[in-house]
Amino acid sequence: MPTIALVDDDRNILTSVSLSLEAEGYRIQTYTDGATALEGLKSNPPDLAIFDIKMPRMDGMELLRRLRQKSDLPVIFLTSKDEEIDELFGLKMGADDFIRKPFSQRLLVERVKAILRRSSPKDAVAQKETEAKILERGRLKMDPERHTCTWDGTPVTLTVTEFLILQALATRPGVVKSRNALMDAAYDDQVYVDDRTIDSHIKRLRKKFKVVEPEFEMIETLYGVGYRFKEG
Numbered sequence: 001m002p003t004i005a006l007v008d009d010d011r012n013i014l015t016s017v018s019l020s021l022e023a024e025g026y027r028i029q030t031y032t033d034g035a036t037a038l039e040g041l042k043s044n045p046p047d048l049a050i051f052d053i054k055m056p057r058m059d060g061m062e063l064l065r066r067l068r069q070k071s072d073l074p075v076i077f078l079t080s081k082d083e084e085i086d087e088l089f090g091l092k093m094g095a096d097d098f099i100r101k102p103f104s105q106r107l108l109v110e111r112v113k114a115i116l117r118r119s120s121p122k123d124a125v126a127q128k129e130t131e132a133k134i135l136e137r138g139r140l141k142m143d144p145e146r147h148t149c150t151w152d153g154t155p156v157t158l159t160v161t162e163f164l165i166l167q168a169l170a171t172r173p174g175v176v177k178s179r180n181a182l183m184d185a186a187y188d189d190q191v192y193v194d195d196r197t198i199d200s201h202i203k204r205l206r207k208k209f210k211v212v213e214p215e216f217e218m219i220e221t222l223y224g225v226g227y228r229f230k231e232g
Contacts, residue, residue, distance in 0.1 A: 002047035002116055003027040007037040007063065008078065009055045013101075017050065020105040021112065034058030038066055041073070048074045048116055050108075053090075061090060068094045074115045078103070096147075097159045110187060114160050118147055137170045137229065140218070154212045158205070161186045165201050169219065169229040178226040202227055 004026050008014050011032070018028045029046055031037035035057040041049065049067075051060035058066075064075055077090050080101040090098065096115050099108055135142040139152040147163060149156045158166065168185035169177055177185075179198045186201070202219060209216040218230045 001025040001027060003029060004112065005029040005031065005037065005041060005046040005049040007031045007034065007049065007055065007060070008052035009033060010052070013052070013078070016105065017108065020109055024109055024113075026112075034060065034063035038063055041067060041071070045071070045073065048076070048112060048119070050076045050078060050112075053077055053079045061093065064090065064093050064095060074119050076108075076111060076115065091157045091159065097161065107187070111160065114164075118144075118160065135167060135170055137173055138218075139213075140170055142167055142170065151209055151212045151216070156208050156212055158208065162201055162205050162208075165198070166205055166219075166229075169227060173229045174231040176222055176226050176228045182227065 004021055006014055006017055006021075006028060007030075008017075009032050014030045014032070018030060021028055029040060029044065031040055033056050034051075037049075037051075038058065051063055053060040055063075060077060064077075067073060067075070072094075074096045075094070076097045076099060077095050078099055078101055097111055099111060133144055135144075141150045142148070142163070144163075144167065147158075147160070149158050149163060149166070164186040165182050168182055182198050182201075186198075202221075206216065206219055209218070220228050220230055222228065
């Protein structure tokens with residue numbers, strides 16, 4: 001089974017998250033500060049890492065910045081901060097996803113599974129199948145294998161959840177997707193999330209695309225029903 005590194009100065013979180021992930025069969029490495037983690041991640045690389053942002057000696061952002069100089073290790077941030085700029089900065093630096101504290105252990109486990117599935121190597125047959133699944137809708141292009149998204153050739157950095165929601169909408173333009181349908185697309189095993197969580201993801205998706213295309217209006221809201229990706 002894959003190895004997961006946990007980096008957090010809160011020992012209660014280290015213990016609870018370790019127990020949840022070990023119950024799924026993962027091997028766990030734990031670190032209580034960024035500086036120690038950086039050395040450990042270099043000498044004994046895991047398959048995925050979970051970083052807290054606020055830590056002594058070296059915070060999670062700096063740890064990610066230094067790690068990205070030589071590694072494309074998948075990283076999930078745990079954050080209690082509300083400032084969206086931190087998330088956008090972290091995603092631009094190469095974080096794969098963000099989970100806000102307090103969080104559901106089940107949700108964290110499912111996010112870990114989703115990212116590990118995406119980052120696992122594919123054989124030649126699977127690679128060809130994935131290439132055939134590259135999604136192009138007008139100026140939108142999504143590559144599930146590489147987890148890349150572009151609008152008119154310009155990259156748009158999406159979290160795993162945002163990517164899955166947009167993929168579900170863009171796969172069938174014009175078809176309305178309910179919030180429940182989008183939850184099923186974005187969260188494995190019907191992990192419970194509030195309706196407003198989907199609304200928040202949609203809001204963030206629109207904001208990210210408007211940075212690239214100020215007039216972006218391809219994601220439509222049908223009040224009381226759900227969302228759809230415009231045809232044409």
